[in-house]
Amino acid sequence: MMSNHVYKSIELTGSSPKGMEDAIEHAIAKAAESVRNLRWFEVTDTRGHIEDGKIAHWQVTLKAGFTLDDE
Amino acid sequence: MMSNHVYKSIELTGSSPKGMEDAIEHAIAKAAESVRNLRWFEVTDTRGHIEDGKIAHWQVTLKAGFTLDDE
Amino acid sequence: MMSNHVYKSIELTGSSPKGMEDAIEHAIAKAAESVRNLRWFEVTDTRGHIEDGKIAHWQVTLKAGFTLDDE
Amino acid sequence: MMSNHVYKSIELTGSSPKGMEDAIEHAIAKAAESVRNLRWFEVTDTRGHIEDGKIAHWQVTLKAGFTLDDE
Amino acid sequence: MMSNHVYKSIELTGSSPKGMEDAIEHAIAKAAESVRNLRWFEVTDTRGHIEDGKIAHWQVTLKAGFTLDDE
Amino acid sequence: MMSNHVYKSIELTGSSPKGMEDAIEHAIAKAAESVRNLRWFEVTDTRGHIEDGKIAHWQVTLKAGFTLDDE
Amino acid sequence: MMSNHVYKSIELTGSSPKGMEDAIEHAIAKAAESVRNLRWFEVTDTRGHIEDGKIAHWQVTLKAGFTLDDE
Amino acid sequence: MMSNHVYKSIELTGSSPKGMEDAIEHAIAKAAESVRNLRWFEVTDTRGHIEDGKIAHWQVTLKAGFTLDDE
Amino acid sequence: MMSNHVYKSIELTGSSPKGMEDAIEHAIAKAAESVRNLRWFEVTDTRGHIEDGKIAHWQVTLKAGFTLDDE
Amino acid sequence: MMSNHVYKSIELTGSSPKGMEDAIEHAIAKAAESVRNLRWFEVTDTRGHIEDGKIAHWQVTLKAGFTLDDE
Amino acid sequence: MMSNHVYKSIELTGSSPKGMEDAIEHAIAKAAESVRNLRWFEVTDTRGHIEDGKIAHWQVTLKAGFTLDDE
Amino acid sequence: MMSNHVYKSIELTGSSPKGMEDAIEHAIAKAAESVRNLRWFEVTDTRGHIEDGKIAHWQVTLKAGFTLDDE
Numbered sequence: 077m078m079s080n081h082v083y084k085s086i087e088l089t090g091s092s093p094k095g096m097e098d099a100i101e102h103a104i105a106k107a108a109e110s111v112r113n114l115r116w117f118e119v120t121d122t123r124g125h126i127e128d129g130k131i132a133h134w135q136v137t138l139k140a141g142f143t144l145d146d147e
Numbered sequence: 148m149m150s151n152h153v154y155k156s157i158e159l160t161g162s163s164p165k166g167m168e169d170a171i172e173h174a175i176a177k178a179a180e181s182v183r184n185l186r187w188f189e190v191t192d193t194r195g196h197i198e199d200g201k202i203a204h205w206q207v208t209l210k211a212g213f214t215l216d217d218e
Numbered sequence: 219m220m221s222n223h224v225y226k227s228i229e230l231t232g233s234s235p236k237g238m239e240d241a242i243e244h245a246i247a248k249a250a251e252s253v254r255n256l257r258w259f260e261v262t263d264t265r266g267h268i269e270d271g272k273i274a275h276w277q278v279t280l281k282a283g284f285t286l287d288d289e
Numbered sequence: 290m291m292s293n294h295v296y297k298s299i300e301l302t303g304s305s306p307k308g309m310e311d312a313i314e315h316a317i318a319k320a321a322e323s324v325r326n327l328r329w330f331e332v333t334d335t336r337g338h339i340e341d342g343k344i345a346h347w348q349v350t351l352k353a354g355f356t357l358d359d360e
Numbered sequence: 361m362m363s364n365h366v367y368k369s370i371e372l373t374g375s376s377p378k379g380m381e382d383a384i385e386h387a388i389a390k391a392a393e394s395v396r397n398l399r400w401f402e403v404t405d406t407r408g409h410i411e412d413g414k415i416a417h418w419q420v421t422l423k424a425g426f427t428l429d430d431e
Numbered sequence: 432m433m434s435n436h437v438y439k440s441i442e443l444t445g446s447s448p449k450g451m452e453d454a455i456e457h458a459i460a461k462a463a464e465s466v467r468n469l470r471w472f473e474v475t476d477t478r479g480h481i482e483d484g485k486i487a488h489w490q491v492t493l494k495a496g497f498t499l500d501d502e
Numbered sequence: 503m504m505s506n507h508v509y510k511s512i513e514l515t516g517s518s519p520k521g522m523e524d525a526i527e528h529a530i531a532k533a534a535e536s537v538r539n540l541r542w543f544e545v546t547d548t549r550g551h552i553e554d555g556k557i558a559h560w561q562v563t564l565k566a567g568f569t570l571d572d573e
Numbered sequence: 574m575m576s577n578h579v580y581k582s583i584e585l586t587g588s589s590p591k592g593m594e595d596a597i598e599h600a601i602a603k604a605a606e607s608v609r610n611l612r613w614f615e616v617t618d619t620r621g622h623i624e625d626g627k628i629a630h631w632q633v634t635l636k637a638g639f640t641l642d643d644e
Numbered sequence: 645m646m647s648n649h650v651y652k653s654i655e656l657t658g659s660s661p662k663g664m665e666d667a668i669e670h671a672i673a674k675a676a677e678s679v680r681n682l683r684w685f686e687v688t689d690t691r692g693h694i695e696d697g698k699i700a701h702w703q704v705t706l707k708a709g710f711t712l713d714d715e
Numbered sequence: 716m717m718s719n720h721v722y723k724s725i726e727l728t729g730s731s732p733k734g735m736e737d738a739i740e741h742a743i744a745k746a747a748e749s750v751r752n753l754r755w756f757e758v759t760d761t762r763g764h765i766e767d768g769k770i771a772h773w774q775v776t777l778k779a780g781f782t783l784d785d786e
Numbered sequence: 787m788m789s790n791h792v793y794k795s796i797e798l799t800g801s802s803p804k805g806m807e808d809a810i811e812h813a814i815a816k817a818a819e820s821v822r823n824l825r826w827f828e829v830t831d832t833r834g835h836i837e838d839g840k841i842a843h844w845q846v847t848l849k850a851g852f853t854l855d856d857e
Numbered sequence: 858m859m860s861n862h863v864y865k866s867i868e869l870t871g872s873s874p875k876g877m878e879d880a881i882e883h884a885i886a887k888a889a890e891s892v893r894n895l896r897w898f899e900v901t902d903t904r905g906h907i908e909d910g911k912i913a914h915w916q917v918t919l920k921a922g923f924t925l926d927d928e
Contacts, residue, residue: 080446081446082443082444082445082446082458082461082462083443084441084442084443084444084462085442085443085492086155086442087155087156087210088153088155088156089153089154089155089156089212090153091151091152095381096380096381096735097734100763100770101769102153103153104765104768104769104770105768105769106153106215106216107153107155107215108765108768108769110215114765114768115764115765116762116763116764116765117762117763117765117770118760118761118762119761119762121402122402122403123400123401123402123403124384124400124401125399125400126388126392126398126399126401126424129388129389129392129398130385130388130392131384131385131388131401137156139442140765141444144461144462144465157439158439158440158441158494159437159438159439159440159499160437160438160439160440160496161437162437166310167238167309167310168237168238171266171273172272172273173437174437175268175271175272175273176271176272177437177499177500178437178439178499179268179271179272181499185268185271186267186268187265187266187267187268188266188268188273189263189264190265192331193331193332194329194330194332195313195329195330196328196329197317197321197327197330197353200317200318200321200327201314201317201318201321202313202314202317202330208440211268222517223517224514224515224516224517224529224532224533225514225515226512226513226514226515226533227513227514227515227563228368228513229368229369229370229423230366230367230368230369230428231366231367231368231369231425232366233364233365233366238309239308239309242337243343243344244366245366246339246342246343246344247342247343248366248428248429249366249368249428250339250342250343252428256339256342257338257339258337258338258339259336259337259339259344260334260336261335261336279369281513282339283515286514286532286533286536287532293588294588295585295586295587295588295599295600295603295604296585297583297584297585297586297604298584298585298586298634299584299652300652300653300654300707301650301651301652301653301712302650302651302652302653302709303650304649304650315650316650319650319712319713320650320652320712323712350653352584357585357603357604357607358603370510371511371512371565372508372509372510372511372570373508373509373510373511373567375506375507375508379736380735380736386508387508390508390570390571391508391510391570394570405757406757406758407755407756407757407758408755408756409755410743410747410753410754410755410756410779413743413744413753414740414744414747415739415740415743415756421511450807451593451806451807452592452593455621455628456628459623459626459627459628460626460627463623463625463626463627469623469626470622470623471620471621471622471623472620472621472623472628473618473619473620474619474620476828477828477829478826478827478829479826479827480825480826481814481818481824481825481826481827481850484814484815484818484824485811485814485815485818486810486811486814486827495623521665522665522877523876526905526912527911527912530910530912531911534907534910534911540907540910541907542904542905542907543904543905543907543912544902544903544904545903545904547686548686548687549684549685549686549687550668550684550685551683551684552672552676552682552683552684552685552708555672555673555676555682556669556672556673556676557668557669557672557685566907577659578659579656579657579658579670579671579674579675580656580657581654581655581656581675582655582656582657582705583655593806594805594806597834597841598840601836601839601841602839602840605836605839611836612835612836613833613834613835613836614833614834614836614841615831615832615833616832616833636655637836638657641656641674641675641678663878664877664878689899690899690900691897691898691899691900692881692897692898693896694885694889694897694898694921697885697886697889697895698882698885698886698889699881699882699885699898719872720872721870721871721872721883721884721887721888722869722870723867723868723869723870723888724868724869724870724918725868726794726796726849727792727793727794727795728792728793728794728795729792730790730791730792745792745854746792746794746854749854776795778868780870783869783887783888796865797865797866797867797920798863798864798865798866798925799863799864799865799866799922800863801861801863812863813863816925817863817865817925847866
C-alpha cells in the first residue's frame with residue numbers, strides 16, 4: 077500500500093464449480109463492476125458444496141480493499 | 148448459498164430491550180430497507196447495557212450477506 | 219463432568235424457524251436418538267437465513283459431549 | 290461508555306433451566322448484590338447440561354464491566 | 361442448508377502430491393464411501409511435506425457436514 | 432451506544448508518517464467526508480513500512496461504526 | 503502423516519487425578535478400544551476440578567486422528 | 574516476573590481525550606489507588622468514540638497483573 | 645457445574661522450578677487462602693524462564709472459578 | 716515428524732502471478748537455497764494484489780519447518 | 787509488497803520508557819544492524835512493566851519482514 | 858524482561874517419549890547449542906504420535922526468546 081491513501085475493505089464471497097482461484101477471481105470481477113480502485117484481497121474462508129460425493133462448487137470468502145482517496 | 152452468485156456481507160449491530168433475537172431482527176429489518184436480497188446472517192458478538200442491576204437493552208452484532216448479482 | 223469418564227464430543231447444526239434455543243434443542247433431540255449419554259453442549263456458531271427481509275430460520279452449531287465409558 | 294471513567298470487568302457464569310437470557314440475567318442480578326455501577330456485559334461462552342436427551346440447564350459466561358471511579 | 365435438517369460435521373485430512381484441491385477431493389471421496397448425504401465442507405488447515413526442497417505432498421484438513429435426518 | 436439505533440460498521444486503513452494515532456485520525460477524517468454519524472472505532476491491525484531501517488509510514492486498520500437510523 | 507492416507511479426527515476428553523499426561527493417556531487408551539489405527543493427537547484444552555483448595559482431577563481435551571483407509 | 578510469586582490479573586478500561594498511552598496510564602493510575610504491587614500490563618483492545626468526524630476520546634482495555642504474595 | 649450457582653472466574657499465574665503441574669497447584673493453593681469455594685480451573689498460557697540453556701522456572705496462567713452464592 | 720529431532724520453523728511469504736500453489740512453491744524453493752532439511756510447511760495467510768479488476772499476483776504466507784539436529 | 791520477492795519475517799520485542807512507537811522503532815533499528823532489506827512490520831502484542839503505579843517501560847512485539855532475494 | 862533489551866523469538870518443536878516437559882527441555886537444550894542468551898519460552902502447541910493405542914512420543918512447539926543486544 078502507498079503511504080498517502082485511505083483504504084476501505086469489503087467482504088465478498090465468490091463461487092465456482094472449477095476451484096478456489098476461479099471463485100476468488102469471480103468475486104473480484106463482480107466487485108470491480110461497481111467499485112473502482114480495488115488494490116488487494118485476503119482470503120478468510122474456503123468452503124464448498126458436495127453433491128453425490130463430489131464438490132459441486134467452491135465458495136471462497138475474501139476481504140478486498142480499495143482506495144477512498146479519489147472517489 | 149446458490150452456486151452462481153457473488154455475495155457481499157456487511158456488519159450490523161441491532162439493539163432491543165426485549166432480548167437477543169429481537170435485536171437481531173431489528174438490525175435485519177433496518178438493513179432490508181436499503182439493501183435488497185439479504186440472504187443470511189451470522190452472529191459475531193452479543194453485548195448489552197446494564198442499569199440498576201438489570202439489562203436495559205441487548206446489542207447484537209452480526210454479519211449479513213446479500214447477492215450482488217442482480218443489483 | 220465426573221472424574222472417572224472419557225468423553226467424546228461431536229459437532230451438530232440444528233435449525234428452527236422459532237429461534238436459537240429451539241434450534242439447539244432440535245439438534246440435541248435428533249442426536250439423542252442415536253447417541254446415548256449426552257451430557258453437555260457448547261454453542262460455537264449462530265447463523266440464519268433471511269427471506270423477504272425477515273429471518274426464515276435460525277441455524278445453531280454446537281459441540282455435544284457424551285461418555286464413552288459404558289458403551 | 291462515558292469518557293471520564295475507568296472500568297473494571299469481571300467474568301461471571303450464570304445458569305438457568307429456562308434459557309440463555311435468563312442465565313445472563315441471573316448472573317448480573319447476583320453480581321449486582323455486591324458490585325455497584327455495573328454498566329455493560331459481553332457474552333463469551335454459551336454452554337449447557339443435557340439429561341435424558343433434553344437441556345437440563347443453560348450456562349452462559351459473560352464479562353461485566355463497572356466504573357471504578359466513585360468506589 | 362435447508363431449514364428442516366440436523367447436520368453433523370466430521371473432521372478429515374486428505375493428501376495428494378498434485379495440490380490442494382486434489383487433497384480435498386480425495387478426503388471427500390473417501391468419506392463418501394461410508395457417510396451418505398455429505399452436503400458441505402470447510403477448509404481449516406493447509407499443510408504439506410517437503411522433500412529435497414520441493415513439495416512431496418499436500419495435506420488439507422476440512423470439516424464436512426452431512427444430514428442426520430434420514431439415517 | 433444508545434438503545435434505539437442500528438449501527439453499520441465499515442473497515443478502513445489509514446496511514447501516516449507520524450504515528451499510529453495520526454493514521455487513525457486520517458482514516459476517520461476521510462470516512463467522515465462521505466459517511467455521516469460516525470460514532471465509534473476499534474483498532475484491528477497495526478502495521479507499517481520500513482525504509483533504510485526506519486519507519487517510513489504507519490498503517491492502522493480499524494472498524495468504524497455509524498448509525499443507520501437517520502440516513 | 504504418510505501421503506497416501508485419509509485421516510479422520512475425533513475430539514476426546516480424558517480425566518485423571520494424577521496429572522495432565524495421565525488424563526491424555528486415559529483418553530487415548532479408551533478410544534483405542536473401539537478405533538483402530540490412531541496415529542496422532544493434539545491437546546486443545548486443559549482444565550480441572552478443585553476440591554478443598556486442591557486439584558481433585560485433571561481434564562484434558564484432545565483431537566485424535568486415525569487412518570480411514572483400511573477400515 | 575520473579576519465580577517465587579503468584580500473580581492475579583484484572584481487566585481494566587481507561588479513557589482519555591489525548592490518546593492511547595494516556596488512556597492506559599489513566600487506567601493504571603486509578604487501579605493503583607486500591608491494588609498494591611501492580612507489575613505488568615497487556616493491551617487487549619483499542620477503541621474510541623467519534624464526534625463530528627473527530628476522535629472525542631480513546632478507550633483502551635488492558636490486563637494488569639499484581640503479586641498476591643505479600644497481601 | 646451445578647445448575648443453581650453463579651460463578652466468578654479470576655485469572656492467576658503460578659510459577660515453579662519443578663514443572664507445569666506444580667506451578668498450577670501453587671497458584672490454586674495461594675488463591676485458596678483468600679477465595680473460598682474454588683471449583684474449577686482452565687489453563688490459558690504456559691511459559692517459563694531460561695537460564696544458562698535450562699528452564700529456571702515454569703509459569704502457568706489459568707482461570708479459576710468459584711461460586712458466588714454463599715459468600 | 717520423527718521422534719528424535721528438534722525442528723525450527725520460519726515464516727515466509729512467496730508470490731506468483733500464476734496462483735496459490737505456485738507462490739508456495741516459490742517460497743519453499745527460495746528458502747531451500749540456504750536452509751537444509753526443510754520438512755513441512757503450513758499456510759497461514761493467502762493474499763494478493765489487484766490491478767484493473769484482475770489478480771496481478773498472489774501472495775501466500777507459510778511456516779516452514781526444518782530439522783536442527785544435523786546442522 | 788512487490789510481486790517478484792520472497793519475504794522472510796522475524797519476531798522482535800522492543801522496549802522503551804517513552805512509549806509504544808519508540809519501543810517499535812527501537813526494535814527495528816536494532817534488527818536493521820544485522821538484517822538488510824527490512825520492508826514492513828506488524829504489531830502483535832503491546833505490554834509493559836509497572837513500578838510504583840506508573841509505567842516503567844513499554845514492550846511491543848512485532849513481526850518484521852525482509853526480502854530474501856538479494857541476500 | 859529488562860527494559861533495555863531487544864528480543865528476538867524463534868519457534869521450535871521438541872519431542873520426547875517421556876512427556877511434555879522433557880520435549881520442551883530437549884528443544885531448549887538443542888537451541889542453546891547455537892543461540893546464546895535464551896531468556897524465556899512460551900508453549901504454543903502440544904501434540905504427539907500414537908502407536909498401538911499408546912503415546913509413542915510427545916511433540917511440543919514453543920517460542921523461545923533471546924536478547925539481540927550486544928551479548
